Amino acid sequence: MDSSQAVGEALYSLVIAAIRGRAREISLTSASALSTLSRTGPLRLTDLATAEGIAQPSMTTLVTGLERNGLVERRQDPNDRRVVLVALTDVGHDYLRRRRKTGADRFTALIDQLSEEDQAALVAALPALHHLEES
Amino acid sequence: MDSSQAVGEALYSLVIAAIRGRAREISLTSASALSTLSRTGPLRLTDLATAEGIAQPSMTTLVTGLERNGLVERRQDPNDRRVVLVALTDVGHDYLRRRRKTGADRFTALIDQLSEEDQAALVAALPALHHLEES
DNA sequence: CAACCTATATAGTTTGTCTATACTTCGGGT
């Protein structure tokens, strides 16, 4: 059917619009890397680069920056001394939490201005949104 | 109520997830600028910069690049010779159409895999999503 | 154990953004 196409376009447009107004405190990739580390726990530098879709040397630079800001730390892998494990620090966890809340709040504020009907429809679609995110 | 908070978080997470897998053929700002021009028609360079949230000199550079790729063209304003009007070319229109379709298709493919129930909920939330995007 | 493979780091380049400033053109006040 064609309605999934319509929803796809609507979500894509929403994403583009949301990105346009984004805060540039740290790069999108940095934020996404922190988020990935939060989900998965410590990762090898190369694996993190792959997960974020950037080249390994780029991730080296990025991690160095995050490390300088105290958001992540480099650890050694006891089994393989070539490896650098990148791990969130407590500061990194806090930062991520705050940033996530700020991002969500922008949407929440917009949602609060919608009609009752629109709000109800979004709430009803919550399970679907969660399923989308997981796939 | 708290459900708008939940929806805000869900949408934010979805946006972050969507960005992670984004294509980098042209910059997000370039894509967004093309999209804006498509919605509004030709714009002054400064107005386009404001719409995209970047500084005017940045937009000058960006437009020069898009012009070199044949996606936009600079026109003169007959009423004010200081002004540069930036307009989509036919090639730009085509490019935008393809790009939009690719982006939306990623969502569409995911949506097609959801349950009937989830799909119906998303379709029901379509007006709400459109309203969100406009605000 | 020598050769090759893997994981990370470094060097140099490109792109997209910024601020500061220059150059044209417009419009208003004298």
Add this chain to the structure above:
DNA sequence: ACCCGAAGTATAGACAAACTATATAGGTTG
């Protein structure tokens, strides 16, 4: 009619974040 400040765009130079190519350190295997 003219000048002067304002408005619109372009240029210059700096910085950040990405890339490719390559170097270095450590592991693996025939």
